[in-house]
Amino acid sequence: MNVSMEKQPRMTETVQSAPRGQEAAEQPAVQVSNLGKSFGAVEVLRDIELEISTGEVITLIGPSGSGKSTLIRCMNLLETPSSGTLQVMGETLVQDGKILPKRSQLQEFRAKVGMVFQSFNLFPHLSALENISLAQVHTLGRRRAEADERSAQLLDSVGLGQRMNHMPAHLSGGQQQRVAIARALAMDPDVMLFDEPTSAIDPELRVEVLKVMRDLAQSGMTMAIVTHELKFARMISDQVLFLADGTIVERGTPDELFGAPQHERTHQFLAAIEETKL
Amino acid sequence: MIWLTDVLAVIPISLFIWAVSLVLGAVVAVPTAGARMSQLRPVRILAAVYIEIFRGIPTLVWLFVIFFGLRTFGLSPTALVSAILTLGIASSAYIAxxxxxxxxxxxxxxxxxxxxxxxxxxxxxxxxxxxxxKPIIFAGLGSYAIHLLKETALTSLIGVVEMMTVANYLVERGANGLTVFFVTGVIYMLLCLPIAGAVRLLGRSRRQNRPAGPDSLTPLSTPTAPPECAAPWHGMRWHECNSSST
Known part of the structure; x- marks a missing residue:
């Protein structure tokens, strides 16, 4: 699909002046070392080494079943890694496949890592505004009025200020996903994870979600995105990782990976994608 | 039709057995359902066995087991207690x-x-x-509540004085069997109607009929975005936007 968005300069300059900027610059936002994940006897991830700097946008691409979604789900512990180490914002969460924080600390941590799901996962019995306010009240301890105000700001920001009292069933796929992004952002996350955020949306409506993500990236948000939107990945990413069969086959800047892939498997994947466009 | 007042007079007993059994079943069903969904396999299996035993064996058998069987152990529960215990425990399996x-x-x-x-x-x-x-649970609960009200008729077999017991007694005393049992049946049906209605109301989602348009809705609140945060990512970080707004 054609996403008519021009690449704009990242705003890392302003980020560095942020209060947490200098400290954060010294350590990666996310560090994954030697991570592995198995479901029973099936090994879906192995020897994953990954580092995401603060303010960096990385994109995970690869064929279905390559372990992209599992990897991103491991980053906020929706899946527990079987082995390896995971650090987020300098805090070790998993060491040798064991989760270190207690349950209450984990809840706190998860709120700091926003997650956007492929199927939106909005709460169908709550309005758009309530979807966004719920965790602010119960996880962050904000007052209801304060949470609602913040939710309204975010809905305005994603172009849904007029839809705040709509139920999810009355919103299009693109609108639902934008509400889901606003819901994750309401927790003031340090890192945002996107698991194929446009896969369940009609092609015509994808652009509205991609624009929100682009703007978010330009604001300096640290992001990890699993996507099949290669054009978008090329435009938005600082680093692109190609996964296949549970390992990172190749990584590089968008120009390196899409322009001159080194690995045969990457070539095959990109060629197959090109063919499907015909 | 003077006998009708005799049947109507014991309706409270049938309703009492039904209500107490239903509440007992609904309460016991909570830990039973919890155990049935437990991550611990042995707990899950135990709950499944409990449920299958009480669902698989006819309620009448359990009624006799509890009313007559417990006497073997020196316990002699009254007919009413036996009825409530049996129907309550059997209900817990279904409701779980x-x-x-x-x-x-x-x-x-x-x-x-x-x-x-x-x-x-x-x-x-x-x-x-x-x-x-909730809507799915209440739909199932409503069906079972109606079923349970009809099951209270079984308690006549151990001597609880409820509608069927009185109807039987009247027929033995010479009343027209067809009329008495038909009318008793209609009374059971009429008692079931409000139960079905009440359960439907309870199970209805509060948003079920909510319209889509914002004009027809009363907002929970009317928050407005401060101008500096209308698009928080333009030129500022999320945290900065948040801190400026709070």
Whole structure:
């Protein structure tokens, strides 16, 4: 699909002046070392080494079943890694496949890592505004009025200020996903994870979600995105990782990976994608 | 039709047995459903065995087992206590499955979303899972409540003085069997109607008929975005935007 968005300069300059900027610059936002994940006897991830700097946008691409979604789900512990180490914002969460924080600390941590799901996962019995306010009240301890105000700001920001009292069933796929992004952002996350955020949306409506993500990236948000939107990945990413069969086959800047892939498997994947466009 | 007053007079007894058994069943079903959905396999198996035993063996058999069988152990519960115990325990097995099916109907992705937002499992259950499971649970519960009211007729076989006992007595005393039993049946049916209606009302989602348009809605609040945060990512970080607004 054609996403008519021009690449704009990242705003890392302003980020560095942020209060947490200098400290954060010294350590990666996310560090994954030697991570592995198995479901029973099936090994879906192995020897994953990954580092995401603060303010960096990385994109995970690869064929279905390559372990992209599992990897991103491991980053906020929706899946527990079987082995390896995971650090987020300098805090070790998993060491040798064991989760270190207690349950209450984990809840706190998860709120700091926003997650956007492929199927939106909005709460169908709550309005758009309530979807966004719920965790602010119960996880962050904000007052209801304060949470609602913040939710309204975010809905305005994603172009849904007029839809705040709509139920999810009355919103299009693109609108639902934008509400889901606003819901994750309401927790003031340090890192945002996107698991194929446009896969369940009609092609015509994808652009509205991609624009929100682009703007978010330009604001300096640290992001990890699993996507099949290669054009978008090329435009938005600082680093692109190609996964296949549970390992990172190749990584590089968008120009390196899409322009001159080194690995045969990457070539095959990109060629197959090109063919499907015909 | 002077006998009709005799049947009507014992309606409160039938309703009492029904209500207490239903509440007992609904309460015992909570830990039973919890055990049935436990992550611990032995607990899950125990709950499944309990449910299958009480669902698989006819209620009448359990009624006799409890009323006559407990005498073997020196216990002699009254007919009314035996009736309530039997119907209550049997109900717990059915209702536990109703709870389980309702809770299981909520997609796992809903729980994942709450986990990702840092909500505790308890809050996730209360705020997200139960409201979505409620219509399904109440639909099942309503059907079972009606079934249970009719099951109270079985208690006449151990001597509880309820509608069927009185109807039987009247027929033995010379009343027209067809008329008496037909009218008694109609009374059971009429008692079931408000139960079905009440359960339908309870199970209805509060948003079920909510219209889509914002004009017809009363907003929960009328918050407005401060101008500096109308698009928080333009030129500032999320945290900066947040701190400026709070």
């Amino acid at each position: 499955e109703t709870y389980r099916s309702g809770l299981s109907s909520v997609p796992i992705q809903q729980r994942e979303a709450t986990t990702a937002l840092g909500l505790s499992p308890r809050l996730s259950l209360i705020k997200i899972v139960l409201p979505q499971a």
